[in-house]
Amino acid sequence: MSKIHVTTKVNGDDVEFLADPRESLLDCLRDKLDLTGAKEGCGTGDCGACSVSLDGTLVCSCLVLGVEAQGKTIETVEGMAQDGDLHPLQRKFIEHAALQCGFCTPGILVAAKNLLERNPDPTETEIRYWLAGNLCRCTGYDKIVRAVQDAAAEMRGAA
Amino acid sequence: MPKDELKTSFKWIGTRPDRPDGLDKVTGRARYGADFSLPNMLHAAVVRSPHAHARIKKIDASKALALDGVKAVVTRADLPTGLSGEDLNLQDNTLAGDVALYDGHAVAAVAATSALLAKDAAKLIEVEYEVLPHVIDVDDAFRADAPVIRPGLADHSVPKGAPGNVTRYIEFGHGDVAAGFAEADLVREETYKTEATHQGYIEPHACVGQMGADGKGEMWVCTQGQWYVRRMCAAVLGTEASQLRVTPSEIGGGFGGKTTIFMEPLALALSRKAGGRPVKLVMSRSEVLRATGPTASASMDVKIGMKKDGRITAGTVSFRMQGGAFPGMSPIGEALPCAFACYDMPNVHHEAYEVLANRPKAAAYRAPGSPMAAFAVESLVDEMSRELGLDPIDVRLTNGAKEGTKSSYGPKFNQIGLVETLEAAKAHPNYAAPLGPNQGRGVASGFWFNHGGETSVSVAIGEDGTVQVSVGTPDIGGSRASIALMTAETFGIDYDDVRVNVVETGALGVNEPTHGSRATHSNGKAMYEAAGQAIRELCKRAAADWGIDAEAVEWADGAAQPAGPNAGKFPPMSLREIAGKMGSTGGPISGHHEITMGGVGASFGTHVVDVEVDPETGRTTILRYLVVQDAGRAIHPAYVEGQYQGGAAQGIGWALNESYIYGKDGRLQNTVFLDYRIPVASDLPMIDTVIVEVPNPGHPYGVRGVGETGITPPLPAIASAVAAATGVRLRELPMSPPKVLAAIKARG
Incomplete structure (x- = not known):
């Protein structure tokens, strides 16, 4: 099957790659752009480990075709830290021990960032429902929810 | 080591610094398989x-x-x-x-x-x-007329006349169970069943x-x-x-x-x-x-005799477990000793059959065998406590295993913390929180042996006085942080001056995996001995510099110091100072230790859960959840809490939702996460934790290991909470909404 040339912007950088029409955006990010931060936990959009932002919309990159990225803007976990400074969510996840194995962490960070961009002061319930598409098997979510709450407070200037 | 030799005040142990692999894991740099x-x-x-x-x-x-x-x-x-x-x-x-x-x-x-x-x-x-x-279900596979899927694999332990899919049999106990049951005011016998989970x-x-x-x-x-x-x-x-x-x-x-x-x-x-x-x-x-995986499925008969005051007079279990189509994979050898481990049992008998079924080769899953056994035994203890009008924590305090108790599986316990977890659970505000309609509370305790095993560790001093530790156990939940904390404590240096590396097979002798809650426990001991070796060499180098006997030098606060007034007056020589010139004073300084680690400290925990059951749908919501567990010593308390919370969440999934669902054709029907539904964030409340510390006398820092026990009590605790909320007792997992609803309707 012939491949399709895709031009897109990832974490602020213009990039291009050749995608088989069957390949997911996740495959293209990981295998063609060496951005292995997004993970494949299921390949069916159930676990959220592959979460990225596509033109500002939170998506499971395993459910998006690589060719659909043409002309779009993508943000992944690799782009969260700015100029060497961690995003508050990244700092708070370390501080609150909100990760154990860390495999779900990139997807959860991307999803939580997307939440706080829409809702800077989410309730515990809102955080839990927003992250319901991001499976974590290690933590029981307690410390993840607290880390998101704390990051949100800091970003609001309330901490 | 004797109790009074265990240190109780620390600079690093018990603190909560950032984990060393944190930055890699929040930036997407950490490299997974x-x-x-x-x-x-x-x-x-x-x-x-x-x-x-x-x-x-x-x-x-x-x-x-x-x-x-x-x-x-x-x-x-x-x-x-x-x-x-x-x-x-x-x-x-x-x-x-x-x-x-x-x-x-x-x-x-x-x-x-x-x-x-x-x-x-x-x-x-x-x-x-x-x-x-084919045959899938454990009870079906145990039937005399079941298709025998792999004839000839039964080992010598299997009694004559056992069904054709049985490959192993275990039996043990002590006391006189018949006399024990005769002495009881209440004797109950029930059958419980758990499905395989991944x-x-x-x-x-x-x-x-x-x-x-x-x-x-x-x-x-x-x-x-x-x-x-x-x-x-x-x-x-x-x-x-x-x-x-x-x-x-x-x-x-x-x-x-x-x-x-x-x-x-x-x-x-x-x-x-x-x-x-x-x-x-x-x-x-x-x-x-x-x-891959999963865990075994189980069908379990339990019989308990109890006096009116809650004292257990006798208990028996008979389990059937399948661990797939391969002999030796079911955890019958672990499930049986775990069954009554929380209790001082004067009279007890255990037996179990391993049965083959056309399922994947089971693998270990967090305290293998213990959650199933606890579901059976702890559920029945709760049923009987309620029948006798007794508080479930009091019944456990009446019978609880403690130091010196002959365990249900034979050996005497040394210092253990079950009673302490029960007392802490009873004193916790969750145990007194008011409950509304359709709400109920459940309590259960759990046990895991913990494991030591083959361990090989090296420490090497860097030229700048920092310390590198090589371990052979992959870090699943923060063990590099806990090992670094113990290393910093042992050398008397900063946590940030330690780097713990998980190394490949060419770099150390054989290590068992990160299993059995052993990573912090076993590596802590091996690191302690390896560090001692390096410290002795550091003292020797200082002694040579000072021109005194090595025996006249001791290590304190991260430096070699003259031991007592007779050694002479010298300012302390820091690790950095000695390391900086080690090339010219005798060469690299390192330490190495290999051990098949014993000194295991048994682990106990007690959980308290409140649920609300929707009488129209049968859906169970977890309102409150409390984990109390004895850590021995919590090296990095945040990651100890994480183990407690994670274990509880997995147990909650096992209790309420998760199971392998097979069609009549023997094919697994729920092969994606949408259908094999593990708990998501919106399914759970915050999970409260209390860390009890009854130090393990077999470890230099008192560590027991904390990884596994937490998955054991949720199954029976939630079943008991659902029973309290609805008046119906479910003896088969998972307690999915349709099953709970059917039970409520059958109750009328």
């Missing part, structure tokens, strides 16, 4: 049986091999013959022989120049099957393997134990263990499921056949659910 690649690498795919039980009549790979870019196909014919015991089990599971034993059993594997091409090629491999009768790590199995015709190879793999991978792959392939170098990646969860191998030898076999090109093999989620 599927993140590793090599130049000139091939990609592999596996052909799996669609049948629960089928004879393989023919495998034709000619169409696959005819595709451009397909480089190798392997079948069982490519593996050596003559294996026995667990090695044969592993080989049988890696690739089916004459018979496919479960839905998802690997039959062939193919390597090609791309992952897409490998998948296409796998579809072109034609396998001709003759479908055979460990559910979010990272699917993944590896890159490379092996030449000379049998020398390398593997990069997500695993809990690189030496186990090395030994098992070598056994399956008929190569030499030391010729295979295995490097563990970061690991995306394991929970016991990554202590063994599933597809790793295939990558090596394909590489060998493809001229030594490296081969990457990554499982899909459905392959993970169909062909």
Whole structure:
């Protein structure tokens, strides 16, 4: 099957790659752009480990075709830290021990960032429902929810 | 070590610094199994049986091999013959022989120049099957008229006349159970059942393997134990263990499921056949659910005798457990001793049958066997406590095992913390929180032995006075942080001046995996001894510099110091100072220690859960959850809490939702996370924790290990809470909404 040339912007950088029409955006990010931060936990959009932002919309990159990225803007976990400074969510996840194995962490960070961009002061319930598409098997979510709450407070200037 | 020699005040132990791998893991830099690649690498795919039980009549790979870019196909014919015991089990599971034993059993594997091409090629491999009768359910498999799926595998322990799928039998006990039951005011006997669940790590199995015709190879793999991978792959392939170098990646969860191998030898076999090109093999989620893990399913009879005051006079259990189509995989040997471990049992008897069924080869899952046993025994203890009008914590306090108690499985307990967990649970505000309509509270305790095992650790002093620790146990939940804390404490240096590396098989002697809650426990001890060796050398160098006897120097506050006034007056010589000139004072300074770690401290916990059950849908909501567990000593309390919370969440999933669902055709029906539904964030409340610390006398820092016990009490605690909320007792897991609703309706 012939491949399709895709031009897109990832974490602020213009990039291009050749995608088989069957390949997911996740495959293209990981295998063609060496951005292995997004993970494949299921390949069916159930676990959220592959979460990225596509033109500002939170998506499971395993459910998006690589060719659909043409002309779009993508943000992944690799782009969260700015100029060497961690995003508050990244700092708070370390501080609150909100990760154990860390495999779900990139997807959860991307999803939580997307939440706080829409809702800077989410309730515990809102955080839990927003992250319901991001499976974590290690933590029981307690410390993840607290880390998101704390990051949100800091970003609001309330901490 | 005697109790009074255990240190109780620390600079680093018990603090909560950032974990050393935190930055890599929040930036996406941490490299997991599927993140590793090599130049000139091939990609592999596996052909799996669609049948629960089928004879393989023919495998034709000619169409696959005819595709451009397909480089190798392997079948069982490519593996050596003559294996026995667990090695044969592993080989049988890696690739089916004459018979496919479960839905998802690997039959062939193919390597090609791309992952897409490998998948296409796998579809072109034609396998001709003759479908055979299958059996899935543990009770069905135990029936005398069940199809006998693998005749001739029963070992010497199996009693004459046992059903044909039984492969193992265990029996033990003490006292006089008949007399004990006769003495009781209340005797109850019930049967409980649990379905298989999967460990559910979010990272699917993944590896890159490379092996030449000379049998020398390398593997990069997500695993809990690189030496186990090395030994098992070598056994399956008929190569030499030391010729295979295995490097563990970061690991995306394991929970016991990554202590063994599933597809790793295939990558090596394909590489060998493809001229030594490296081969990457990554499982899909459905392959993970169909062909790795899961835990055993169980059918369990329990009988308990109790006095009116709650004193237990006797108990018996008879368990049937299946661990798939492979002998030796069911955790009957662990489930039985765990069953009554929380109780001082004057009269007790245990027996269990292992039964084969057409299911995947079970793997360890967090305290293997203990959650099922606890579901049976703790549920019945709760039922009887309620019947006698007794507080469930009081009943456990009346009978609770303590220091000096002869355990239900034989040995006497040394210092243990069960009673302390019960007292802390009783005093916690959750135990007094008011309950509304359709709400109920459940309590249960749990036990795990904990494990030490083969451990090899090195410490090496850097020229700048920092310390590098090499360990052989992959870090699943923060063990590098806890080992670094203990190292900083031992040397008297800063936490940030320690780096703990998880190393490959070429760098240390054999290490068991990260299993049995052993990583912090065993490495802590081995590091302590290795550090002692390095510290003795550091003191020697200082003594030589000062011109005094080495015995006249002691190590304190991160520096060599003259020991007492007679040693002479010298200012302390810091680690940095000694290290800076070690090249000219005798060479590198390091320490090394190897041990088969004993000194295990038994682990107990008590959970309290409040639920609300919707009487119209049967859905159970967890309102409050409390975990109290004895850590011995919490080295990094945040990650100890994390283990408690994570164990509880997995137990909640097992209790309420998770199970393997098979069709009549013996095929697994819920092979994706949408259908095999583990708890999500909106299913759970905050999970409260209390860390009890009754130091383990067998460890220099009192560590018991905290990884496993937390999954054990949730099953019975939630069943008891549901019973309190609804008035109906569910004795079969999971307590899914339809089952709870049916039970409520049957109650009327």
